[in-house]
């Protein structure tokens with residue numbers, strides 16, 4: 001088979017993810033592999049038609065496309081996202097249609113599932129025949145058992161294609177176009193007093209629904225606020241993955257563009273942040289993706305902790321379960337509070353939803369409320385905690401210090417009281433009579449301390 005490999009790491013040939021593909025190419029020598037460093041050369045691909053056409057022509061003459069990419073901020077790098085936008089903008093979908101597809105990522109398995117959902121849904125949108133996904137940890141290739149797993153994945157991937165197995169789509173078509181939103185209501189003004197409100201959008205949206213939604217939200221505020229358009233900032237490019245920030249949170253772009261100052265001075269200092277954007281190819285724009293990737297200079301520290309966040313989104317969010325999951329998980333992991341997500345999907349109620357968002361932001365910011373972390377927040381925390389504690393402590397030294405100082409190393413083995421209690425109870429329940437007696441008491445005893453709190457409240 002002729003295979004086009006679309007490599008998503010901004011590190012180009014130094015990509016760890018690409019090594020998995022190169023390993024497969026050595027084990028499955030019958031195929032021709034043509035590798036394109038998409039993210040590394042995105043500026044050229046974007047500005048020179050020939051560069052873009054070269055890739056599309058290769059895809060067009062291939063049997064299979066393999067998406068090979070690191071996971072960046074719950075998805076793929078912004079540069080790769082931009083390439084995917086270009087496929088649709090330049091109407092190059094035809095080259096991908098009916099081609100076999102596969103996806104390989106490396107990551108530390110923090111929301112790699114969301115990145116794979118994205119790659120699969122894009123493959124479905126491009127009407128490709130998706131043959132398999134492989135999500136490896138960054139170090140898996142160094143492990144014999146994991147190499148064997150990768151090899152078996154290669155067998156499955158290529159067998160699916162060569163036998164032309166009937167493959168099912170996972171994601172149905174989307175593309176909901178919202179009706180025009182025209183505010184009907186006189187909005188009630190809310191005084192947020194000295195709370196710092198920051199509205200960030202990725203482009204001006206002049207004349208579009210989102211522009212009017214932002215205006216309606218501004219109508220709800222009687223106090224001061226600031227509005228920033230990411231496209232008006234001088235941002236030289238996406239995160240390059242150099243990880244120079246690991247030692248001391250200093251980004252290689254520092255002093256070279258506006259992003260770091262903008263993030264430190266505006267985003268971090270805001271009490272309330274509104275994130276405004278449109279749905280584009282199953283996510284927000286690559287400009288918004290650039291924002292999230294570039295904010296990685298804080299590495300694994302939740303730099304938006306305690307913030308009240310509202311989203312204003314144009315597009316059919318209810319069709320985009322993966323994007324919704326990413327938004328909710330991101331906010332949970334950040335230990336921020338997601339007040340609401342308002343869309344123009346149900347345009348008749350957009351006015352009241354915007355008014356409601358302002359009211360909730362006021363109440364929840366005064367209370368300094370943050371919803372408890374559920375599985376995405378707690379699970380995400382544990383992945384980062386374990387990673388920084390051991391194998392990446394050296395790379396992310398500032399994170400390590402911060403995790404120590406801020407009680408983020410909440411390992412169960414440090415909970416001496418709980419361990420002692422468990423130890424005592426294990427001893428006690430080794431006696432068969434006691435074991436039976438305690439077994440019967442579990443339900444009633446467990447709720448007792450809770451009931452006592454309620455009784456005394």
Ligand SMILES: Cc1cc2nc3c(=O)[nH]c(=O)nc-3n(C[C@H](O)[C@H](O)[C@H](O)COP(=O)(O)O)c2cc1C
Nearest residue numbers: 009015016017070071072073074107108109110138
């Ligand atoms: C900006 C940035 C964001 C990242 N986001 C994630 C993430 O959300 N989840 C994860 O598991 N790993 C994340 N990583 C780690 C990379 O996925 C991982 O190091 C990967 O193996 C790098 O592959 P590459 O060498 O091919 O670029 C991130 C790394 C960077 C630089």
